[in-house]
Amino acid sequence: MNHGGIGYITKEGRLELPPDLLEPLNINLENNSLYGIYYPPPSSTEYDEVRLQHDFMLTPIPPRYWPICGRLLLRLKNIPKTSKKITEFLKERNISIVMSEMTRSGHRYCAWSLQIIFEELIEREDHSLRNFNIEKTIFYDIDERLLSLKKDIEGAFSDSILFFNPNDLDLNTAVYVMPNTALAYFYKHYLEHKDDFIYSTFKLKGKQTSGAELHSAGGKFIKIIKEIQRRNNNKDLLLPSLVLTDLDTRYLNIRILAISQHDxxxxxxxxxxxxxxxxxxxxxxxxxxxxxxxxxxxxxxxxxxxxxxxxxxxxxxxxxxxxxxxxxxxxxxxxxxxxxxxxxxxxxxxxxxxxxxxxxxxxxxxxxxIYEYAISSVKQRKAYKRGTKFDVFISYSKKDKKIVDMIKDILEKNELEVFVFDYDLKSADKFDDEIKQALHDSREIWILWSENSKGSEYVTSEWSTGWANDKFMVPICYNVAFNTLPPRLSRLQGAEINSIKIFEESSTLSDKLAKFVNEAKARRYDSLIFNARR
Missing domain, CATH: 3.30.70.260 (ACT domain)
Structure with a gap:
């Protein structure tokens, strides 16, 4: 199965991936690395019109194992000790399990998918181009061992723990073996361009915050990108750039397509x-x-x-x-x-x-x-991962309560959950705790910026907290110019309202505020879909 999304590479060479992209692999980036390679654009003339040609591949499998990695899929009866017997069988043959995932099909059987490595092949030196089967995109030795493994498992367990039904097209085989042709393909390119620095393998280390931040271990990833830029006469500047990402769980790799800001x-x-x-x-x-x-x-x-x-x-x-x-x-x-x-x-x-x-x-x-859209997309998805109680938190000065209530009414009529703290009805000792919790529980923050809010300690504290926590923010300038916003807010898209009368004129409202209401609805929609998937 494939998963994907939009990420970005920063000017400093940090790679930011969509926060949910690596979840199917169950990788803790605090203790693991991802290994990668830049692979050449296709030479076939049928791809001449494809102008985006900066592709990278990442995988949790170290490069030395790429040519000897395979996939084993088993259907096992739901009876005691089935998985124990399989693991013992693999151990006896010096076969390592890199990753595995098991799912059940009712009470009848479970399907167990394993990524495996043949230990005896690790030290062999014949993973060369001569040993590569071009037709199958695999190395001959892994192909032979996988077929032999399938035969051995069927011979040992067909009458006991394997589940199959010869009369069912989907269930007439209990054992499937597949070489990891994707990793073999990239290893082949590594061998073909072994003397070229930009096609050498690299390592990324990262941290799993609310997203996935990856940093170049030893700076090699950044050096490769800079060399790619140099060879293209700096026409394709990839620091910074957007990236399109796709995770293939079958072959344990992530494809990264870098798009320069020009492209x-x-x-x-x-x-x-x-x-x-x-x-x-x-x-x-x-x-x-x-x-x-x-x-x-x-x-x-x-x-x-x-x-x-x-x-x-x-x-x-x-x-x-x-x-x-x-x-x-x-x-x-x-x-x-x-x-x-x-x-x-x-x-x-x-x-x-x-x-x-x-x-x-x-x-x-x-x-x-645009690059800023990629950053915003990653930040929003981080917020969705945290879960939200409110769609919009409105930060305002209590002197502007009348117009805030009108904005709140519009948002709620559009089925958005809105938090507005009522300073008149609640005691001062409850201010901090309730506002902090509401900020945490809100997906985005709308700041009503006015002459009154300029000097409000609470407004400054609220939008600063939102900024520090990657909240999506919308400034709304009320009877003040947009250039009076603080520098960090002035870079955001926002609305200007010059009169309270716009709330009585639907056509004017459409121009001034409706755009941001519709976009907030779209973000709510995205949030519901994202959390439903989880």
Whole structure:
């Protein structure tokens, strides 16, 4: 199974991965390392139009084991001592278990997936290109041993602990063996480019905070990136850069595609929120209809379909497409978004509504793939991991209580959970504890910035706490200029409100505040999906 997301490489060479990416591997980064390699762009002419060619691979398996690593999948009867017998069998043959995962299928059997290494092959020196089977993308010796292991296990346990059903196509075999062709492929590239520094292996050490921060052990990763930049005449600056990440649990590796800030201008995320009546037989073809609307020169790098509500009579969900405009020649992200809207996005809702019965398109967003967006995405997902009680914490001066209540009312009408501390009704000795807890329990902080809040000790303390804890923050300037915000807040996107009358004028509200309300709803939606997956 594959998992993925957006991360980034900092100017200093620190790699930040999505916080949930490594969870399926159960790796504690405090005590482990990841090993990696930069692998060359494909030489085939069919990839000439692919302009992103800076790929890295990471794995918890040290490089010396890459050519001798395999996967063993067993179906075992749910009876005592089955796993004990298998582990003893492997131990007798000097086979190490690197990682394993066991799942049950009711009362009948369990499926046990093991990543294994043949100890006897570790010291062998013949893992050379001569010993590589190009057709199978594996080394001959691991292939032979896996087939022999399968035969030995079937011979020893077919009549006792293995579960299989010869009349069932899915269950007619109890033992599967597969070489780790991905790691073998990367080891082959290492051998082919052994004398070239940028293709040498490197090690990353990290720490598991609320996310996954990886640092170059010995600085080799950073040196490799700088050498890649030098060879490209610094046209592709990867420090800093965005990264697209994919984890393949079958082959224990993470693919990292680095996108320079220059190349990222061609990218954006298309988000389509939909709802439909009659699931699923009356509503076929939503994704197909969207893909038909996207021009052929847009390259699709990722598709995710998340379902928030699924009932026999209705469904609500979100589709996300990571798109690249391969013809874009501009220099600004907003120009790419403008082109996309002119090319197809502005017409997308009408087209989909007309061609899809029983289906409505609730919202369409286009988000540029900028470096700051990657940072924000990682921070938000860190916050989702912590869990939240409130969607929005509003920080304000009590002298602005009237307008805060109006903002709170708008947010709550949009089904958002809002925390506003009532200074008039609660005693001073409860201020600190309740506010601290609410800040911890809120996904994001909205700061009402006014002449009154400029001098408020509580407002300063609240937004500073939010900043230190990676909270998503939205400043709202009320009767003050945006440039009066503190420097750390002035770099954020926010709204300006010049009069309390805007809350009585829906058209003005749409321009001033509705954008941020809709985005908060989208972040709530993401949070629900993320936590539902867990």
């Amino acid at each position: 990222s201008k061609r990218f954006f995320e298309l988000i389509v929120d939909y709802s439909r009546n009659g699931f699923p037989e009356k509503c076929i073809g939503i994704m197909s209809a969207i893909m038909d609307c996207i021009p052929h020169y847009y390259n699709c790098w990722g598709i995710h379909n998340n379902t928030l509500l699924s009932l026999p009579e209705m469904e609500e969900g979100r589709m996300m497409f990571l798109l690249e405009n391969t013809r874009f020649k501009g220099n600004l992200h907003k120009e790419c978004i403008f082109e996309a809207k002119n090319n197809f996005v502005d017409e997308l809702k009408d087209v989909l509504t007309k061609c899809l019965e029983n289906c409505s398109i609730d919202n369409i967003q286009t988000i540029p793939l």
